[in-house]
Amino acid sequence: MNSFITSSIGKKAIMGVSGFFLVSFLCVHLTANLMIVADSSGETFNEVCHFMATNPIVRVIEPVLALGFLLHIALASWLTLQNRAARPVKYARSNQSGNASWASRNMYILGALILVFLLLHLWNFWWKIKFAGDPLLAQTEVDGTLMENTYALVSGLFKTSVAYCVLYILGGILLGLHLTHGFGAAFQSVGLSNRVWRKRWAVLGVLFAVVIAAGFSIIPVYFLLGLG
Amino acid sequence: MSDKILKELTLKIWRQKDAKAKGGFETYKIRDISGGTSFLEMLDILNEQLVGENKEPVAFDHDCREGICGMCSLFINGRAHGPDDEVTTCQLHLRRFKDGETITIEPWRSGAFPVIKDLIVDRKAFEKIQQAGGYVSVTTGGVPDGNAIPVPSEKAEEAMDAAACIGCGACVATCKNSSAMLFVAAKVSQLALLPQGKIEAARRAKAMVAKMDELGFGNCTNTGACESECPKKISIEHIARLNREYLKAKLQE
Numbered sequence: 130m131n132s133f134i135t136s137s138i139g140k141k142a143i144m145g146v147s148g149f150f151l152v153s154f155l156c157v158h159l160t161a162n163l164m165i166v167a168d169s170s171g172e173t174f175n176e177v178c179h180f181m182a183t184n185p186i187v188r189v190i191e192p193v194l195a196l197g198f199l200l201h202i203a204l205a206s207w208l209t210l211q212n213r214a215a216r217p218v219k220y221a222r223s224n225q226s227g228n229a230s231w232a233s234r235n236m237y238i239l240g241a242l243i244l245v246f247l248l249l250h251l252w253n254f255w256w257k258i259k260f261a262g263d264p265l266l267a268q269t270e271v272d273g274t275l276m277e278n279t280y281a282l283v284s285g286l287f288k289t290s291v292a293y294c295v296l297y298i299l300g301g302i303l304l305g306l307h308l309t310h311g312f313g314a315a316f317q318s319v320g321l322s323n324r325v326w327r328k329r330w331a332v333l334g335v336l337f338a339v340v341i342a343a344g345f346s347i348i349p350v351y352f353l354l355g356l357g
Numbered sequence: 358m359s360d361k362i363l364k365e366l367t368l369k370i371w372r373q374k375d376a377k378a379k380g381g382f383e384t385y386k387i388r389d390i391s392g393g394t395s396f397l398e399m400l401d402i403l404n405e406q407l408v409g410e411n412k413e414p415v416a417f418d419h420d421c422r423e424g425i426c427g428m429c430s431l432f433i434n435g436r437a438h439g440p441d442d443e444v445t446t447c448q449l450h451l452r453r454f455k456d457g458e459t460i461t462i463e464p465w466r467s468g469a470f471p472v473i474k475d476l477i478v479d480r481k482a483f484e485k486i487q488q489a490g491g492y493v494s495v496t497t498g499g500v501p502d503g504n505a506i507p508v509p510s511e512k513a514e515e516a517m518d519a520a521a522c523i524g525c526g527a528c529v530a531t532c533k534n535s536s537a538m539l540f541v542a543a544k545v546s547q548l549a550l551l552p553q554g555k556i557e558a559a560r561r562a563k564a565m566v567a568k569m570d571e572l573g574f575g576n577c578t579n580t581g582a583c584e585s586e587c588p589k590k591i592s593i594e595h596i597a598r599l600n601r602e603y604l605k606a607k608l609q610e
């Protein structure tokens with residue numbers, strides 16, 4: 130197995146599997162976030178956050194998730210460096226845009242922008258909840274349990290800053306673009322595709338990308354429209 | 358059928374003395390040439406012209422000139438084998454170009470395919486990959502009965518589709534990563550799909566992929582550019598099969 134991770138297909142398989150893992154994380158994350166819009170009292174969202182912060186399984190998965198991100202990013206960087214080096218002399222004229230989708234040609238740039246967004250996002254919420262604290266997080270009581278008021282922190286950010294709303298919408302769109310190619314590519318990378326399924330993955334990939342981009346954008350849009 | 362005469366074409370051609378030389382573009386004019394002339398015939402005509410002027414002719418690869426050997430190459434106006442789909446450069450004709458047009462002609466660009474001279478690149482890397490495992494071991498003895506091993510017709514069809522690969526390298530030339538996955542996938546698939554090839558499938562997939570990586574081709578990122586420029590329309594479904602074959606082989610280790 131030693132040559133697996135250095136082989137091109139091995140690297141791609143790990144990218145694909147880590148991609149799947151990040152995709153399933155996005156599904157859970159989006160479902161939880163939509164509680165912000167579903168219940169404007171914020172109680173449901175606070176309960177979900179409290180559950181996430183206290184549930185032992187989620188506690189174990191969090192570092193695994195971080196590892197998944199690191200693996201995905203490390204392999205993406207390694208892959209991209211090797212790929213750039215594989216063509217030392219460039220073409221004077223080429224037709225890249227006629228051959229392959231924009232997203233497929235710019236996965237690393239999209240990924241890097243997603244990473245920038247991710248760091249900003251962690252600083253906005255995760256960092257404050259875990260370490261720095263914030264007056265908005267003052268304990269609140271839901272159904273007799275005391276918990277941090279995460280809803281106040283999130284809604285506070287979007288209510289007071291149009292710029293953050295726009296940034297979060299952009300973040301959603303970047304993720305969506307990454308996934309228009311990434312979703313189907315991950316199946317291809319682990320060998321789960323053929324004549325019939327490649328078309329299905331392509332359609333599902335676009336649908337999923339739209340759900341992710343629209344789903345995450347709904348939250349800032351909701352506050353921009355003054356509904357929260 | 359009379360073909361249109363193109364009054365003038367400007368050719369911007371990559372010239373490079375040898376593998377070590379720096380190389381650069383030279384511009385040439387071709388006048389009053391029939392649209393029915395093939396692209397390679399045009400280069401022949403240009404070379405006659407150059408020889409007449411006591412200049413070094415342009416070196417380019419070709420052999421069968423009927424789209425089956427895979428020797429011709431050329432990146433023409435930014436596309437492998439020129440503007441037509443499913444066609445090799447030898448089968449491309451000047452009627453596809455406009456009178457007065459400037460045509461840029463470059464060699465395949467890939468670290469694994471170094472330029473030898475002008476438009477000729479060294480594609481021995483493909484042979485090395487083939488030698489690593491792109492075959493079926495056959496022991497000597499009596500001729501086996503061709504019909505003794507049943508092959509489902511759809512498998513035979515798929516294997517034939519993969520076997521259509523002529524090893525031209527357009528996939529590598531086109532891929533933004535210079536990946537050879539389409540070529541290797543075709544070579545692995547044509548054998549992996551058939552009972553005779555299944556026996557060595559695991560060893561073959563591992564050996565060919567290892568050789569491909571060793572020779573400095575890039576990693577596939579599933580952009581699909583290769584299949585859109587492949588003159589034989591080899592599909593990236595074969596790449597999914599190669600991934601499967603390789604992962605299976607590695608898991609069995």
Ligand code: HEM
Binds near residue numbers: 310311
């Ligand atoms: C939640 C965030 C992310 C998700 C859901 C995600 C998902 C995916 C998926 C499913 C793939 C397809 C894998 C494959 O081709 O086999 C992929 C590819 C890729 N990702 Fe991500 N990704 C995320 C973040 C990032 C980040 C932060 C980076 C880089 C800094 C990145 C860089 C890449 C690159 C370069 C590829 C292309 C690899 C290829 O096409 O082969 N991604 N991503």
Ligand code: SF4
Binds near residue numbers: 528529589
């Ligand atoms: S897969 Fe297509 S483009 Fe690549 S070498 Fe074979 S015939 Fe040429």
Ligand code: FES
Binds near residue numbers: 418420423424429
């Ligand atoms: S010269 Fe043989 S395929 Fe073009």
